[in-house]
Amino acid sequence: MTRRPPEVDEDAILRVLRVPPECEGMRLDRFLPLELRATSRSRAQAIIKASAFSEDGRKLRSSERLKAEQKIYLWRPPLDEEPPREPIGHIYEDDHLLVVNKPPLMTVHPTARHHKHTVIRTLERERPHQTLSLIHRLDRETSGVLLLGKSTEADRAFKIQLEERSLAAARAADLGLPPERADKTYLAITHGVPSEGLCDLPLEDDPSPLRVKVRVTERGRGQSARTTVKVRATAHGYALVECGLHTGRQHQIRVHLAHLGAPLVGDKLYGPDEGLLARAADGQLTEEDLRVLELPRHALHARSHTVRHCFTGQIHHFVAPLPADLRTFWLDRGGRADDFAEPASA
Template sequence: MTQADISEELPDYIDTDDMDEEGGDEGGQLYEHYRVVADKGQQLLRVDKFLLDHLKDTSRNRIQAAAKAGFIHVNDKPVKSNYRVKPFDVVTLLLDRPRYENKIEAENIPLDIVYEDSELLVVNKPAGLVVHPGCGNYTGTLVNAIAWHLKDDPKYDPNDPSVGLVHRIDKDTSGLLVVAKTPDAKTKLGLQFFNKTTRRRYNALVWGNLADDEGRIEGNIARNPRDRMQMAVFDPSSGIGKHAVTHYKVLKRYGYVTLVECVLETGRTHQIRVHMKHIGHPLFNDERYGGDQILRGTQSSTYNSFIRNCFAICPRQALHARTLGFKHPKTGKEMDFTTDLAADMVALLAKWDKYIEGIKA
C-alpha cells in the first residue's frame, strides 16, 4: 500500500447516506495494509503522530478516524489515537477489504445520465450496480462505466482521486449520484456535502404503520460490535459513532407497510436503513437489517404468498435516492434533480395498492 493509497483509504469525512460496502466486508475480517515496527530507540509517542510520521501523504484526522473505527492495531490489539508507541511495538493498519492494487479500466456499461456539462454529470444508478471497485467487485462498477463514458475526455483520469464520485449509495439502492469531472468541481461539491448544504431526499418502503406523519430520528451510527456487516445506533451521549439525523415524512400508508420520504441532515453509512430499523420500521426486503422477513400482517398462507411475491418483484431493500440538489461548482447556480422511482419499486407499490384495494372491497 502506498502513501497515496492511505490518503484515499481514510477519508476526512463520510459524505453519503450509505457508503457502498457491498463486497467490502468479508464476514468482518480485517486485512493488513501497512506495518511498521518501532525501533529500540523509540520515544513514547502517540500512535496517531507516530503513523503521521510514516505516512506523509495522509492527515492526522484520517489516522484518528481509522483508530476510532478499530483499524489501527498495536501488537495485534486495536488501540485508540492516544496510545503511546514504545520501542519494538508492531503498529499495523488493517482495513475491512484485502489489499488490491488495480488500475480502473473503462468498461462499456450502460449509464442513465440525467445531466452533464464540462464540470460534472448526474447519474441515475440502477439497483444492483456497485458504485466503486472493492473486495469481490473489482470490475463492472459505476466507476468503470463512468471511465468508459469519459474515455475521450483528456482531462478525466479515472485513477485520479481528485476527480470522480463525490458521494456514494449502496449497491442495492437506486437513484441519483453526482460525479465531478475536474478537481475544482470535486473539491467544491465535496465541501457542500461536508457542510450539509446539499439537498437529498429518498423514498423508502418500510415495515409497519408509523405512529406519526413525520418525525426526526437522531442517534450516533457506528459499526455493530456484534455483527461487523451491520451498522448500529448509539445514544449521542455515549461518545460512540458519528452524529446522525434523519427526517422522515409519511407519503402513503398501506397498513402493514408505509411509504416514506427521508431527508438526510447528515450522511452516514447505511443511515436510513439503520435509523429506520432503530425505530422499529426496517426497510422492506432489507436483508442486512431484517427487513426480508414478514414483520407485519396476517398469518394466512395467502398473505405469506403475497409478501414472497413482493420480495421477488423488488429483490432488494426498497430505497431510492429520488432527489439531489447542490450549487454548481463553477456557476454557483442552484441545481435540483428528480428521478422517477426505479421500476421494481413502482411494481412493488402497485402490488400493495392492489392488495389494499382488495381488502377494502
Template sequence: MEKFTFTARPQDAGLRLDSFLAEQAGALSRSRAKALIKEGAVSIDGAATDDPRKAVIVGSVYTLEMPDPVPAVPQPEDIPLDILFEDEHLIILNKASGMAVHPAPGNWDGTLVNALLFHCEGKLPGIGGVERPGIVHRLDKLTTGVMVAAKTEVAHTGLSALFAEHDIERAYLAVTRGAPRPLSGTVDEPIARSTGDRKKMAVVRNPDGTAGRPAITHYKALQTFGLRDRGTGLPAAALIECRLETGRTHQIRVHMSHIGASLIGDPVYGRSKGITAWGSGDGYDAAKAAARSFERQALHAGVLGFIHPVTKAALRFEAPLPDDMSGLIAALRRLPTED
C-alpha cells in the same frame, strides 16, 4: 482475504492498537493499520472495533482480516448510463440497482467508476493528478437513484464542501415493513459500526457517554398500505420520504430499522422477509408475495439538488421510481383494509 491473529504479550501493554498491529504484521504501516481498523477489519476477542487509539490489553486476542489488494487502476468499461445532466465539470445520473460505485472485493469491475472512466475518456483533466471521476457521495450497490460525480478538480472540491456543509437537497423514497410511529418526524441518533457485526452499522449510544457520529433523518409517510392486524389501525407497509441532514453509511436503513420500520427486502437490517398483514383474497396474496420476493432494500434516491460549484446555477434533478419499486407499491395498494 487473509486472517491474522495476535495475542498481546506483557511488553505490548498500553500500546495503541494501530501501532501494535503494525509491529505484529511486519510489512504493515501504522497508517495502513489505522485505516483497516476504521474500516472494521479488526476485532478484539471476537468483538469488532473501529478505534485505532484503543490501548492493547495483555492476553487479549486481536484478529486482523486483511482484504485482498485493490487493482491499482480501474479499467474503463462500456456500461450504459442513465445520464440526467452533464457539462464539462459534472455528470449527474440515475444509478441502477446492482451497480457498485467503487471497485472493491467482489466487485472489481462493472462499477460506476469503470463506467464513468469509459464515458468520460479523454474528458477528465484529472483530480489529484489522476485521470479519474470524483466521487463525493455514494449509494449502496442495491440502491437506485440520483448521483453526482465531478469531472474536474474545482468541481470536486466544491461538491465536497457542499456535502460537508450539508448544503445539498437529498430526498429518498423507501418502502417499509409496517410504518413509523408517528407517521412523520425526525430520527436524531448517532451511527457507528456495530460492535457485534463489523459489516453492519448501528445506532450507538454507550453507557460511558460515547456515541457514534451524529446522524439526522427527517421522514414522513406519503402513503400507508393495508393493516398489520384487524382492528389495530396499524399499517402493514408504508411509502416513506426521507430527507437527510447528514450522510452516514446506511443512514436511512439503520434509522428506519431503529424505529421499527425496516425497509422491505433489506438483507442486512430487515428483521424478516415480507410483511405482516391482515386480510385474504387475491389482492392480499399478491401483496404478500410481492413483498416476500423483493430482492433488495426498497430504497431510491429520488431528488438531488445543489448549487453548481463552478457556474453557481441552481440544479435539481429527480429520478422516477424504478420498475421493481413501482410494482411493489402497486401490489401493496391491493392490500385490504377495514371498512
C-alpha cells in the same frame, strides 16, 4: 510477491491482508471472516481454497496457523462478469458536473468483489478520454441520484460543499437547533408505518461480527444523525416513505426506519435476520429467505438532490424517477401510481 502465481488467471484481482500481532496463532479460516465483511466461515474456506497464497507463492490451507505480520495474498476473480440489468441513466451534465441515475445492484467504484461493472468502470468505457470522480457515494443496492466531478477542481469544490453542509447539520443537531430543509430526499418502502417527523437519534458502530452494522445509541454518544420522515402513502401493511437526509451517516436512513419499527423491504442487515447478509454474499439464500425479503435488494431510492453549483452559483434540483422494481412492488401491493409524484413545492 508481486508476480502472479502460474495457476492464477490473468484477470484475477490481488488483495493483500496483513496479520496483526493479536491474531498470531489463529487459523486462516477464522482470520479471514474478520477481514472480509459479510463473509461466513464456509465462504472463507472456499475463498482460501480458490485464491489464498503466501508471500512466496505457496498455496495456503484453511487450517494454516498464522504468524504476526504475515501477509496473505488473495488472487480473486471478478464476481460480476454479467452486465447490469439496467443502464446508467443520465440526468444532467455541464463542463464541471455529471449527474446520473444509478441503477440498483450496481457498485459505484471497483472493489475486490465487484470490479468490472461498476458506475466508474462503466462510465470510463463510455468516456475513455474523460476523468470522472465520485463526489459522494450510494450503497450498491440503493438506486438514484449520484453526482460525479469532471475535473479535479470540480471534485474538490463539490466535495467541500457537501462536507460543509453535513458538518453544519451535525453542529445544529448537537446544539438542538431546528434543521434546515434537507438537500437530499430518498424514497423507501417499509414493512409497517413509521412515526412521522424528525428522527435525530445518534448512531454508533454495532459490535456485530459482521463489522458493517450501525445502531442507534443514547444521546451524548456516537455521531449526530438527523432524518426527516414523512409517510406519503400506505398499502396493506407497507408504507411509501419520504426521508430527508440532513446528515449523511452510514446506513442512516435504514437504521432510523428500523428503529421506528418500519424496516426497509428487502433489507438483509436491518430487517428480520442479519444472517441474510452473509447468506446473500455466499450465494446461499434459501427460498424461505427470498420469501421473507420480497425484493432482491433493499427498497431505498435516492429520489432528489438539491445543490448550488460551485462554478455558476445556480441552484439545481436533480430528480431520479423511481426504478421499475420498486414501482412494480408498490403497485402490486395496492399502492397508486400518483403516490410517486414529486411534491409541487420541490
